[in-house]
Every structure is written in C-alpha cells, then in structure tokens.
Amino acid sequence: MQFCPRCGGLLMPIKKDDGTTILRCTKCGYELQPQTTEYRIAKAGGSNRVQTTSVVTEGKKIGRKKEELEQEKEEYYKELFLELLHEEEYGGEET
Numbered sequence: 001m002q003f004c005p006r007c008g009g010l011l012m013p014i015k016k017d018d019g020t021t022i023l024r025c026t027k028c029g030y031e032l033q034p035q036t037t038e039y040r041i042a043k044a045g046g047s048n049r050v051q052t053t054s055v056v057t058e059g060k061k062i063g064r065k066k067e068e069l070e071q072e073k074e075e076y077y078k079e080l081f082l083e084l085l086h087e088e089e090y091g092g093e094e095t
Contacts, residue, residue, distance in 0.1 A: 002023060006025070007025065007030070008027075009027030010027075011023035011024065011032060012024060012026055013034065021034060
C-alpha cells in the first residue's frame with residue numbers, strides 16, 4: 001500500500017488505455033509510476049460480523065435514578081433562588 005506524497009490519500013492501481021498500470025491518488029488525482037509491475041487487492045481476513053463489547057451493550061442500563069435527578073433539580077433551583085434574592089436585597093440590576 002502506498003500513499004500520495006501531496007495529500008496523503010491512498011494510491012490505487014489503475015490500468016491506462018495503453019495497458020500500463022499507474023498508481024492514482026483517490027483524493028487529488030496525483031499519478032505515480034509503480035515500482036513493481038504486479039499489484040493485487042486482497043481482503044483482510046476475518047468475519048463480516050460486527051463485534052461489540054459488553055460496555056456498549058450495557059450502556060442503556062447506566063444512568064441516574066429519578067430521585068437523584070429530582071435532587072439535582074431542587075439544588076439548582078435553590079441556588080438560583082438564593083442568587084436572585086441576594087441581587088434583589090443588595091441592589092442588583094433592575095429590570
């Protein structure tokens with residue numbers, strides 16, 4: 001496998017009309033004379049099945065409980081209320 005010196009794209013073997021083989025970049029079209037005369041495209045082995053990990057499949061189970069969410073909301077609104085109250089008492093911005 002070779003890569004383009006200009007853009008780093010993959011150089012693929014292409015046969016020209018006169019029968020010669022060149023390497024052409026898939027991104028920018030740069031052409032290069034190959035060092036060897038024989039190229040073959042081989043599929044890297046393995047199965048076609050998708051493999052996942054247990055972390056990905058158990059991702060839906062991970063989450064916060066309803067009570068935790070309610071408690072966080074309550075704390076947030078309490079802080080917001082205290083800030084607004086403080087601004088109102090000590091001459092914050094008036095609207």
